[in-house]
Amino acid sequence: MTTGTDLHPLAQDYLDRLRMAARTLPGDDADDLVADITDHLRDALPPTPSEAEVRTVLDRLGTPQELVAAAGGPTTSPAAPRTREPRFGxxxxxxxxxxxxxxxxxxxxxxxxxxxxxxxxxxxxxxxxxxxxxxxxxxxxxxxxxxxxxxxxxxxxxxxxxxxGAAPAGAPDATTVSTCVTxxxxxxxxxxxxxxxxxxxxxxxxxxxxxxxxxx
Structure with a gap:
């Protein structure tokens, strides 16, 4: 099987993700898919490609999940268990x-x-x-x-x-006047x-x- 250890780091990372996604393929299909994509990258990229050139080639290939789906794998990854969100109670x-x-x-x-x-x-x-x-x-x-x-x-x-309390002057019998202050x-x-x-x-x-x- 062809390896891609001498490829650009972006391409190598792409192949690593492809290997992970290809585990859902039956038999030797996963190895064949990775080998084919590795050969394709080696042929499509120049000896010392720039990051932009690598990204252009990878964008044309699509995501690893899309390649696996095209090779007969599941179209979507298994859904993670949903956690119940707390509700106002x-x-x-x-x-x-x-x-x-x-x-x-x-x-x-x-x-x-x-x-x-x-x-x-x-x-x-x-x-x-x-x-x-x-x-x-x-x-x-x-x-x-x-x-x-x-x-x-x-x-x-x-x-x-x-x-x-005080009585008015000159009126001793007058009613006393009270002043209250708080x-x-x-x-x-x-x-x-x-x-x-x-x-x-x-x-x-x-x-x-x-x-x-x-x-x-």
């Missing part, structure tokens, strides 16, 4: 319900904390979402409960109201800024929910 639904529910039920602290922790765990173990999607979920959804709690509950609970709360401008940021944050959350629930 209960784990993903419960993860989103837990994270969003914790944010909506922030006033019920024990329940909100349980939902928040369960949502984070389910988000992390999901097989449907990629690492990047999980990172987005943690950044935009898992932070919802802490953000809402810290911006709405904590400032309201830390502020104190101080009232001072101390420790946020100023009006800061509260406005927080509201704007919360609206933008909510938009990011809606977009993240859409990204996580859309079909892959």
């Amino acid at each position: 209960a784990v993903e639904v419960l993860a989103l319900v837990g994270l969003v529910g914790a944010e909506l039920l922030f006033i019920i602290l024990p329940l909100a904390v349980l939902l928040w922790l369960a949502g984070i765990v389910l988000l992390a173990v999901s097989r449907v979402w990629s690492g990047r999607q999980k990172a987005w979920g943690l950044a935009a959804l898992a932070t919802g409960f802490p953000v809402v709690f810290s911006t709405l509950v904590v400032p309201a609970s830390t502020g104190t109201t101080v009232c001072e 101390e420790g709360g946020w100023p009006d401008w800061a509260f406005t800024v927080v509201q704007v940021l919360l609206v933008a944050y909510l938009c990011v959350q809606v977009w993240t929910l859409w990204r996580l629930t859309r079909r892959r």
Whole structure:
């Protein structure tokens, strides 16, 4: 049998792939096919061919699989077993319900904390979402409960109201006038800024929910 060890590396690689593909041929047909193609390459290529010349000859021959099919082999290679792609299911639904529910039920602290922790765990173990999607979920959804709690509950609970009463001058029997001032709360401008940021944050959350629930 003629060998092609002195051929151009591209041609030799082509022959190696042809030998692999020709294993499906019966009897000595594989050896005959490889020998015929080796002789053809030796005759078609000059002694020191350029890479472009080799590629031109190989393109005219076709792929090794096409040559094997023309020689009586199978037209397609055996299909690889298909792996079942994970589908959006209960784990993903419960993860989103837990994270969003914790944010909506922030006033019920024990329940909100349980939902928040369960949502984070389910988000992390999901097989449907990629690492990047999980990172987005943690950044935009898992932070919802802490953000809402810290911006709405904590400032309201830390502020104190101080009232001072005084009667108008020259009217000892007049009704006392009380002036109440809330101390420790946020100023009006800061509260406005927080509201704007919360609206933008909510938009990011809606977009993240859409990204996580859309079909892959």
